[in-house]
Amino acid sequence: MVSRHNLSHTFEIKGRDFIKAGSASINIKEILRELGIDPVIVRRVAIASYEAEMNVVMYANKGEMTLRLNPKVIQITLEDEGPGIENIEIAMQEGYTTATDEIREMGFGAGMGLPNIKKNADMFELKSTVGKGTSYNIVFYLNSKGNS
Amino acid sequence: MTLRELAELLEAEVICGEHHLDEKFERAGASDLMSDVLAFGESGIVLLTGLANAQSVRTADIIEAKAVVYVRGKKPNKEGIELAKESNILLLSTKFFMYKACGLLYSREIVGVRNLK
Numbered sequence: 001m002v003s004r005h006n007l008s009h010t011f012e013i014k015g016r017d018f019i020k021a022g023s024a025s026i027n028i029k030e031i032l033r034e035l036g037i038d039p040v041i042v043r044r045v046a047i048a049s050y051e052a053e054m055n056v057v058m059y060a061n062k063g064e065m066t067l068r069l070n071p072k073v074i075q076i077t078l079e080d081e082g083p084g085i086e087n088i089e090i091a092m093q094e095g096y097t098t099a100t101d102e103i104r105e106m107g108f109g110a111g112m113g114l115p116n117i118k119k120n121a122d123m124f125e126l127k128s129t130v131g132k133g134t135s136y137n138i139v140f141y142l143n144s145k146g147n148s
Numbered sequence: 149m150t151l152r153e154l155a156e157l158l159e160a161e162v163i164c165g166e167h168h169l170d171e172k173f174e175r176a177g178a179s180d181l182m183s184d185v186l187a188f189g190e191s192g193i194v195l196l197t198g199l200a201n202a203q204s205v206r207t208a209d210i211i212e213a214k215a216v217v218y219v220r221g222k223k224p225n226k227e228g229i230e231l232a233k234e235s236n237i238l239l240l241s242t243k244f245f246m247y248k249a250c251g252l253l254y255s256r257e258i259v260g261v262r263n264l265k
Binding site: 018019021022023025026029039043046047050051106107108109110111112113115116119 | 180181182183184185186187191197199201202203204206207209210211212227235
């Protein structure tokens with residue numbers, strides 16, 4: 001059992017690397033599971049981080065995702081270097097996508113990613129600068145029952 | 149239904165994860181779109197898909213699916229199979245098309261994921 005205090009892990013994500021895509025989120029899931037976190041929360045964190053990770057792989061050049069944990073919250077932050085999002089409000093709508101055919105062939109790009117992060121998280125902040133990149137701040141409360 | 153009965157019903161080949169065959173399951177979901185699987189998939193389901201890439205295995209792992217059944221005779225590539233072995237997931241491949249595979253499961257009282265609210 002690892003201490004739940006001040007746990008922090010950072011994962012590098014490479015854009016266009018479809019072979020490794022998702023491996024950081026699988027790692028996060030394993031870490032949380034080994035810590036004995038409620039499986040319902042682990043699943044929500046894993047889904048949200050996987051969606052965010054896939055966004056970096058699909059749209060950005062690279063990104064850095066960090067898992068932080070304290071006795072009250074699990075936090076996933078992600079900073080990517082990429083094209084950014086022009087209109088976050090529109091990007092958050094279900095079904096809105098700018099995916100290429102290649103991305104769709106991978107089974108993604110249905111415009112469900114960002115709404116699904118929001119659905120699984122207790123708090124989700126998204127900031128973006130066009131031409132620079134996007135940052136995600138996704139928070140899960142350990143004492144919550146969740147909303148999915 | 150056990151996963152072994154599922155394999156027999158769909159005349160499926162076991163690609164990896166044979167040791168899971170005696171486990172039971174009650175629900176299944178079918179999609180080629182991993183975005184939908186992530187949004188609507190449930191823990192413990194059998195996932196039927198025609199998308200045979202490594203992402204189908206990672207998505208199944210993330211949602212904690214019991215098994216993945218590839219339809220239309222598809223099989224994941226070596227990377228996908230290695231990933232499934234690492235993640236300890238049962239992979240099956242059936243020659244049946246999606247419609248028939250789902251119909252057979254439904255006729256044996258395997259229900260789908262919960263409807264949208």
